[in-house]
Amino acid sequence: MTTDGFGFTPGAFLDGALGRSGVIHTPHGDIRTPAFIAVGTKATVKAVLPETVSELGAQAVLANAYHLYLQPGSDIVDAAGGLGAFMNWPGPSFTDSGGFQVMSLGVGFKKVLAMDATGLANDDVIAEGKNRLAHVDDDGVTFTSHLNGDRHRFTPEVSMRIQHELGADIMFAFDECTTLMNTRGYQESSLARTQAWAARCLDAHAQLTRERVGKPYQALFGVVQGAQFEDLRRKAARDLAELEVDGTRFDGFGIGGALEKENLGTIVGWVNSELPVDKPRHLLGISEPDDLFAAVAAGADTFDCVMPSRVARNAAIYSLDGRFNVNTARSRRDFGALDPDCDCYTCANYSRAYLHHLFKAKEMLGATLATIHNERFTVRLVDQIRESIESGDFHAFRGEFLGRFYGGRTRTAP
Numbered sequence: 467m468t469t470d471g472f473g474f475t476p477g478a479f480l481d482g483a484l485g486r487s488g489v490i491h492t493p494h495g496d497i498r499t500p501a502f503i504a505v506g507t508k509a510t511v512k513a514v515l516p517e518t519v520s521e522l523g524a525q526a527v528l529a530n531a532y533h534l535y536l537q538p539g540s541d542i543v544d545a546a547g548g549l550g551a552f553m554n555w556p557g558p559s560f561t562d563s564g565g566f567q568v569m570s571l572g573v574g575f576k577k578v579l580a581m582d583a584t585g586l587a588n589d590d591v592i593a594e595g596k597n598r599l600a601h602v603d604d605d606g607v608t609f610t611s612h613l614n615g616d617r618h619r620f621t622p623e624v625s626m627r628i629q630h631e632l633g634a635d636i637m638f639a640f641d642e643c644t645t646l647m648n649t650r651g652y653q654e655s656s657l658a659r660t661q662a663w664a665a666r667c668l669d670a671h672a673q674l675t676r677e678r679v680g681k682p683y684q685a686l687f688g689v690v691q692g693a694q695f696e697d698l699r700r701k702a703a704r705d706l707a708e709l710e711v712d713g714t715r716f717d718g719f720g721i722g723g724a725l726e727k728e729n730l731g732t733i734v735g736w737v738n739s740e741l742p743v744d745k746p747r748h749l750l751g752i753s754e755p756d757d758l759f760a761a762v763a764a765g766a767d768t769f770d771c772v773m774p775s776r777v778a779r780n781a782a783i784y785s786l787d788g789r790f791n792v793n794t795a796r797s798r799r800d801f802g803a804l805d806p807d808c809d810c811y812t813c814a815n816y817s818r819a820y821l822h823h824l825f826k827a828k829e830m831l832g833a834t835l836a837t838i839h840n841e842r843f844t845v846r847l848v849d850q851i852r853e854s855i856e857s858g859d860f861h862a863f864r865g866e867f868l869g870r871f872y873g874g875r876t877r878t879a880p
């Protein structure tokens with residue numbers, strides 16, 4: 467551990483592979499990795515108490531700089547004592563830079579994962595017919611608030627200031643997110659811009675760390691982009707790993723942007739084989755079981771995704787036998803648990819029939835109970851993946867789990 471309270475200690479490694487277990491040390495506690503990080507975009511994991519998030523085993527939460535900047539304002543969170551104090555979450559926390567949300571306003575993309583890029587390679591396709599709400603230039607991004615139409619501008623310096631005010635243990639550098647639909651030429655110029663922004667983030671971060679004396683140390687992760695191009699991904703990873711500004715380097719790395727589902731493990735592997743082994747790596751935005759196994763095998767340590775809680779609010783339930791919808795007729799008279807093998811609060815106390823009723827009656831408790839279950843399912847799966855690395859059973863566990871979860875069916879789309 468470094469003297470400022472942040473560090474990473476690798477544990478066991480998969481044979482001949484990049485996958486590993488480990489511990490991320492933060493001023494608000496340790497995170498045993500691999501770990502699934504619960505998403506609390508607006509300083510709340512939707513529909514559940516922070517105490518419940520802790521009880522279901524989540525070790526850390528991730529909030530979003532864009533949303534909290536617009537509402538309530540990062541100055542309010544700062545005055546409250548930072549994100550953890552504001553939302554009553556005493557454990558480790560992350561904020562993402564807001565880059566993805568801001569860029570999404572411009573191009574209208576909803577998902578960067580699992581997109582089929584076949585036949586699509588046109589920088590204009592994504593914006594065609596859309597009223598662009600964001601414009602990227604070399605200095606930053608100007609965008610229109612999705613809340614009230616006000617104009618705002620994010621730059622690397624603005625994102626760093628916001629994230630320092632939010633006060634999470636782990637922050638991400640402000641980067642440009644591209645999609646698989648952007649051309650190779652655009653990806654190259656975008657990467658150059660992201661690299662320049664990374665240096666400005668490190669500079670602003672070093673300055674803010676000096677200014678804000680007495681605050682717990684906040685770690686900064688650089689974000690590796692490069693879409694599906696091996697040479698671009700590898701170069702981006704090397705460049706960020708070597709980047710040093712004013713004696714400051716990145717404390718860890720995020721792997722961002724467009725990843726084709728079929729190549730996820732391959733792309734994450736390119737990046738992680740270039741990154742230093744003694745720094746943590748976060749993969750942004752995945753939670754499907756096959757993606758989690760692939761990413762862990764390729765050396766990713768932490769993950770976040772809105773999907774388990776988002777689909778829960780629409781009655782979609784994860785179980786060891788796959789994902790199902792509890793509001794269909796099949797569950798109406800089923801007095802068994804959502805998943806008989808689950809150890810969560812919902813499965814210990816409530817039936818499929820009761821959740822079916824809550825969703826049909828549009829009762830809020832349905833979302834709460836389903837969220838508890840889906841978050842626990844995902845957190846526990848990643849915990850079991852970690853244990854399987856440490857006991858040397860990763861490959862057997864992967865085969866057994868995925869064989870049952872997907873069970874010969876075609877994979878459930880996220």
Ligand SMILES: [Zn+2]
Pocket residue numbers: 804805808809810811812813814838839840842
């Ligand atoms: Zn459960």
